[in-house]
Amino acid sequence: MPELEEQINECPLLMVPKKxxxxxxxSHRVCLDVRGINKLIPDVVYPVPKIRSIFDNLxxxxxxxxxxxxxxxxxxxxxxxxxxxxxxxxxxxxxTFQGCCFGLKTVTAIFCKVMKILFAxxxxxxxxxxxxxxxxxxxxxxSNVKKVIERLTSVNLKINLRVVVSSK
Numbered sequence: 001m002p003e004l005e006e007q008i009n010e011c012p013l014l015m016v017p018k019k020x021x022x023x024x025x026x027s028h029r030v031c032l033d034v035r036g037i038n039k040l041i042p043d044v045v046y047p048v049p050k051i052r053s054i055f056d057n058l059x060x061x062x063x064x065x066x067x068x069x070x071x072x073x074x075x076x077x078x079x080x081x082x083x084x085x086x087x088x089x090x091x092x093x094x095x096t097f098q099g100c101c102f103g104l105k106t107v108t109a110i111f112c113k114v115m116k117i118l119f120a121x122x123x124x125x126x127x128x129x130x131x132x133x134x135x136x137x138x139x140x141x142x143s144n145v146k147k148v149i150e151r152l153t154s155v156n157l158k159i160n161l162r163v164v165v166s167s168k
Contacts, residue, residue: 015028016029041106044110068131075099083097118155
């Protein structure tokens with residue numbers, strides 16, 4: 001994250017608690033408070049997939065793999081002319097995001113649309129924002145997973161290896 005020469009449109013930093021599966025606070029995540037920017041950004045409307053539809057489309061699968069993408073929103077680059085809008089201060093230095101940050105109101109819709117386009121030719125994958133579920137049979141599942149990983153890699157989307165789950 002490059003340091004800026006001057007302060008422009010600074011956003012406040014927030015500490016948001018991270019909870020475990022028992023709802024216990026285990027750590028904190030530093031987030032940019034982009035509520036001010038969100039008021040100025042035009043809405044982008046694209047539907048988030050419905051869970052019922054995802055389950056219907058996964059019917060018939062024998063083996064499943066769930067892949068979570070790592071820092072998915074950050075992989076969408078912000079135009080250099082707009083990066084100053086995502087600036088913040090830390091220890092008297094000003095920084096800016098080069099990729100989208102969590103909380104921007106348009107990012108979820110844009111991400112859902114990109115994922116739908118990215119996997120339009122693959123009928124064995126369903127996506128829900130930055131989660132992917134791959135279905136297959138005992139014979140073709142490994143090949144399906146490989147195709148998805150290759151596609152994700154081709155567009156520089158990273159997999160969170162701690163959250164990959166396979167099951168029958």
